[in-house]
Amino acid sequence: MTTQNTPYTSPSEIKQIHANLVKGFKSGITRPLSYRRHQLLQLARLVQENIPALEDAVLADLGKQRQECTLAELGPIVQACLYAAENLEEWAKPKKPQVEEFRKTWDVTIYSVPKGVVLIISPWNFPYILTLGPLVGAIAAGCPTVLKPSESTPTCSAFMAALIAKYLDPAAYTVVLGAVEESTILLELQWNHIFFTGGTSIGRKIAAAAGKNLTPLTLELGGMNPAIIDTDCDLELAAKRLLFGQIQNAGQLCVAPDYVLIPRSIATPFKDAVKKAYEGFFPSDPLHPESNWSKIVNAAHFNRLENLLARTRGEIMLGGKVDENLRIAPTVVTDVKLDDPLMEEEIFGPILPIIEVENTEEAVQIVGDRPSPLVVYVFTDSEDLKQKFLDRTNSGTLVLNDTFMQLSVYEMPFGGHGDSGYGAYLGKRSFDTFTHERSYINIPAAMEPFFGYRYLPYTDESYKVMTAQAFAEIPEA
Structure with a gap:
């Protein structure tokens, strides 16, 4: 496996890589469907033939358990390639x-063509799926690609760079290693699409850089994802599923539930249900030296989370402990108010605040008044409550009665809305993201008798014929 000491890509190398990919695209190497299919299958082999080593790399960088890595990252990449x-x-x-009758002889056609050379910038929390997942769409669309994985997971990033060079065509697909300086150089270049997954603050900078070159952009961001518990649901099942989604990768994922809104009338039994689920997941101390509990990615993120726990005015019901290995025990905080420090921004860690409300109507109002999150989780069997959330709130996705599993439904788009980003991918949407729909028509000479009315000099008769659409009868509402 490539080590963490792999050097960053130099500025001159970055510019040469970009120039080579542009040259390759113009030569047409990525356009044949047979070429794309071969590269997709090679990407599937890249993952499948290196699963233990890929697991080792993410274990070194994040302390992530093997099952979590392959279930949430490696398996979906293989399946996405095959699909x-x-x-x-x-x-x-x-x-x-x-088309309208008079245009049926025009051979109206829409061709799905590759946008061109694209840049994928990915984060550290799910280093494989958030790097190679979008790459599936770029390969399928016929777009040469530069991948810029995160410097915060150096083992994973360097290993991906080595594997990409070994399995995929280097004339079309390559990895740039680096941090802020290298990303800045990349963003100064002309791309045909940029795909960025990460935080909102960096997302704004990416959007500004893309805007300078009028580059189309996909932003997969985050936000404060609420979970709402209704009085009609199975509290024990809701608690188990909610806690499962919150503790994936130690809460370091964009679709983690960030806070719970629950009617006061069921708050006590729900807290008991959370305690029961917690004890089932963690029969012993999650911070025990032999525990497989994931760590926080680096000291800066660890200190931010530790500071949040110190500042919260809520009561720590479960967890709250930290250790010198950058680990924070899964933590549940009760009696939290909307103005609590835990509610300032996306938590991105294993901390779950519980906020009591009068009823689900108040919960709908709270969610509707806040910035649009990536996902809203609602635990209910009420069709009426579901409809209220559809009609009165916004989010990238609405999920009923579970967490996290929307990522497995590749037949529907995954993406943000408003503050949580724009653009979407998974399945065919990944292909669509990197594809330009190029329109085509062929006007036959036989249309010329009709076209005679479009030429100068204009007459009363030509006006009547050529402007007829503007005077079409409008039906009553």
Whole structure:
């Protein structure tokens, strides 16, 4: 395995890489569907043939357990590659839209063509799926790609760089290693699409840089994801599923539930249910030296989370302990108010505040008044409450009666809304993200008798014929 000491990519190398990929794209190497399918299957082999080593790398960087790594990251990449390879021909097929009768001889066609050379900038919390997942769409679309993984997971990033060079065509796909300086150099170059996953503050900088070159952009950000507990749900099941979603990767994921809104009338039994689920997940101390509990990625993030626990005015019901290995025990905080420090921004750690409200109507109002999150979780069997959240709140996704599992549904788009980002991917949406729909028509000479009215000099008759659409009858509402 490549070590953490792998050097960063130099500025001159970055510019040469970009120039080479542009040259490769213009030569047409990535356009044949057979080429794309081969690269997709190679990416699947890259993952499948190196699972233990990939698990070792993420264990070194994040302390993530093997099952979590392969379940949430490696398995979905393999499946995404196979799904794209199987459906590529259908996705790329030219489309013939329905047109008005008089245009049916124009051979109206929409071609799905690659946008060009693209840049994927990924974060550290799920280093494989958030780097190689978007790459599946770029390969399927026929786009040469530069991957810029996070410097905060150096073992994973260096290993991916070595594997990409070994398994994929280096004339079309490569990895740039580095931090802020290298990312800045990359963003100064001209790309045909940028795909960024990360925090909102950096996302704004990415958007500003992309705007200078009018570069199309996908932003997969985060936000404060609420979880709402209704009075009609199975509290023990809700507590177990909620806690499961919150503790994945020690809470360091963009779809983790950030806070719970629960009616006061069921707050006590719900807290008891959370305690029961916690004891089931952690029969012994999660910070025990032999525990497999994941660590916080670095000291800066650890100190931020530790500071939040010190500042909260709520009561720590479970957890709250930390250790010298950058680990924070899964922590549940009760009696939290909306103005508590825990509610200032996305927590991105294993801390779950519980906020008591009068009823679910108040919960709907709170969610609707706050910035749009990546996901809203609602535990209920009420169709009426579901409809209220659909009608009166916004989010990238609405999930009922579970957490985290929306990421496994590749048949629907995954993405943010408003403050949580824009653009989407997974399944065919990944192909669509990196594809330009190029319109085409071929006007036959037989149309010329009609077109005679469009030429100068204009007459009363030509006006009547050529402007008829503007005077179409409008029906009553």
